[in-house]
Amino acid sequence: xxxxxxxxxxxxxxxxxxxxxxxxxxxxxxxxxxxxxxxxxxxxxxxxxxxxxxxxxxxxxxxxxxxxxxxxxxxxxxxxxxxxxxxxxxxxxxxxxxxxxxxxxxxxxxxxxxxxxxxxxxxxxxxxxxxxxxxxxxxxxxxxxxxxxxxxxxxxxxxxxxxxxxxxxxxxxxxxxxxxxxxxxxxxxxxxxxxxxxxxxxxxxxxxxxxxxxxxxxxxxxxxxxxxxxxxxxxxxxxxxxxxxxxxxxxxxxxxxxxxxxxxxxxxxxxxxxxxxxxxxxxxxxxxx
Numbered sequence: 625x626x627x628x629x630x631x632x633x634x635x636x637x638x639x640x641x642x643x644x645x646x647x648x649x650x651x652x653x654x655x656x657x658x659x660x661x662x663x664x665x666x667x668x669x670x671x672x673x674x675x676x677x678x679x680x681x682x683x684x685x686x687x688x689x690x691x692x693x694x695x696x697x698x699x700x701x702x703x704x705x706x707x708x709x710x711x712x713x714x715x716x717x718x719x720x721x722x723x724x725x726x727x728x729x730x731x732x733x734x735x736x737x738x739x740x741x742x743x744x745x746x747x748x749x750x751x752x753x754x755x756x757x758x759x760x761x762x763x764x765x766x767x768x769x770x771x772x773x774x775x776x777x778x779x780x781x782x783x784x785x786x787x788x789x790x791x792x793x794x795x796x797x798x799x800x801x802x803x804x805x806x807x808x809x810x811x812x813x814x815x816x817x818x819x820x821x822x823x824x825x826x827x828x829x830x831x832x833x834x835x836x837x838x839x840x841x842x843x844x845x846x847x848x849x850x851x852x853x854x855x856x857x858x859x860x861x862x863x864x865x866x867x868x869x870x871x872x873x874x875x876x877x878x879x880x881x882x883x884x885x886x887x888x889x890x891x892x893x894x895x896x897x898x899x900x901x902x903x904x905x906x907x908x909x910x911x912x913x
Contacts, residue, residue, distance in 0.1 A: 629690075630655050630766045630799045636687030638671050645671045647823040649687070653767055653799045658789045660802040660814035660831075662846075664821050666773070669803045673769050676801060677710045711765035713756040719745040726755055727762035734761070734796065735788060750784045757788050767799045772813075774806040786813055807846045811835040819843050822873035825893065829900030839902035842874040872905065880906055 629652035638646035645668040653659060663669040675685055718725075723732065724740040732740060737754040739747065744755055760768050772785075789800050793815075804810060810817045810831065817834040819827045819842070827840045838844045871887040872878070878886065883905055885891075891903040 628655065629653060632688075632690040634688040634690070636675075636689070637685065638668075638675055639684045640667075640671065640682065644823050645683075646675075646820070649820075649825060651818060651825075651828075653801060655766075655797050655799045656793055657815040658793055658800045658802065658813060659816045659818070660804055660810035662804055662807055662810050662817060662819045664805070665823075666805065668820065668823060669771065669773070669805060673712065673714075673771050673801075673803045676767065676769050677712055710767045710769055711760040711763045712769045712771070713753075713760045714769070714771040715756075715759075717744050717752065717755055717759060719743070723747070723755060723758075727758040731758050731761050734758075734792070749781060753781055753784050754788065757792070761792075761796065761798070765798060767801060770800065770802045772802050772804045772806075772809060774804070774809065782809075782812055789813055807835060807843075819846070824873070824890070824903065826874075826891075826904075827902040828893070829896070833897065833900040837900075839896045839900070839907060840874075840904045841878045841880050841906075843902070845877075845879070872903075882906070 631653045633649055633651050633653075636646065636649040637644070638649075645665070649672075651659070661669070661672060663672065671683055674680075675683060721744050722740070723737060723742050723744065726732075726744075729740070732738070735754045735758045737751055737758055739751060744752065747755060757768075770785075789802075792798060793800055802810065802813060807817075807819070814831050817827075817829065817831050818825050819834060819840070821842050827834055827838060827843045834843065835847065838847055871885070871889060872891050875882055875886045885905040889905070891905045893901045893903050894907045896902050896907065
């Protein structure tokens, strides 16, 4: 658990119209770290981002949210807005606005955006990204959420994302959460990674552990089938539906020698190493890490 967590999520469930999107999510969000949540489903990724910003009206949400380790901010429930002080860099910019209208001079300097009299529509892509960060920081948030799905044409922006994320996470006392569908994007930009399959976290740890030494077979397959940078999660067109409710959601696709529990029980998270956990019945079985 990171020290001095800004927000602690405990057993958060998110569903819509009776369909579960996120199940029992527990995570601590620290101010000096960039956390990537890699979700296999776009609707789960969007829901997670919106709920983190307090937009709970469209979802059925349950669980606890603790702010800065001191007090319970909100017992989240349907129709309750959670005051999390969370902003997003994914919101629209007013293309007619001048840069100096988005944030004060100190914030613009912090994101290294100096064309203060330019209109947003005149900026290049990298400076528009800096403008979006400035607009989010102007709201004085504790957490900034970035919805960053794979985009084939956006590869040139990743160096700007990386520079902003890692410098601001150190300097601005803000935590960053990336919601993405790409393990490679997480590997490029994050300090810590959560991988979500069928609504459940199936692996968590540092970017080095999860993206270089994955323990859960699903995450191993992501690494194997996503060899190039900036690739979306594979569609797994040759695999069986990932909605096994009686066991591990990956059991019908697993290349490992499964045991009986794989098809009977949802695996709990187990410790792989310090700070690294995975949900797999095979962990601890002879011949497996």
